[in-house]
Amino acid sequence: MSTKENAAVSQLLALLEARYALRVLWALRDGHAQTFRLLQDSVGSITPNTLNTRIKELREAGLVSHGGDGYSLTVSGQDLLKRLSDLQAFAGKWQLGQVKKAAAPAPAAPGAAPAAPASSAAGAPASSSPSAPSAPSSSPSSSTPPVDPAN
Structure with missing residues (x-):
């Protein structure tokens, strides 16, 4: 990609990374104008100030317009969402x-020791059963650090 193409992608991503910008575009995807x-x-859960700011930015970018019925996507906004349409399937x-x-x-x-059963308390020995192998004891000469059951 050329430097100009990288700059254009970076500029578009910066616009879309703004909080709720993609959600505003996504809400308008059905083509119906919204008040x-x-x-x-x-x-959802967007303050009026934030929505006002996002609408202003998206209008300045030529992605959203305002008409008598409310806000809707411009042709460029529709094109962008068409290109992002695989997002829903993904x-x-x-x-x-x-x-x-x-x-x-x-x-x-x-090389890690088997995890202790979830029901045993940290540091308490696991109950021994004939079919369960016992965990090897860790020694200072071991090449791997002991496994912390809290992690």
Whole structure:
């Protein structure tokens, strides 16, 4: 990418990184004009001052316009959201991955002692059962630091 292209991307990202800017654009994505109050409700938990500031910035950038019916996306704003439309499909897949990741047990680090059962208190010896191997004792000469069960 050329320096001019990098500058343009950086400038656009700076605009979109502003708090609630993408949410304002996203709220207008359906093509229906929204009044200030409706837009505030659509974005959710945005103060009137912040919404006013974002609308002003997005209007100056040529992404949002104001007409008799309220605020709507300009042709450039529609083009931007069309290019970001894959975001919704990606977000769905990403969220499923996050749920699966959270549900899966964390893999043990190579050479780490097996984790103590969740029901045992920190520092208390794990109950011994015939099928569960006992954890090796850590000694000062060990090359790996002991695993802190609190982490």
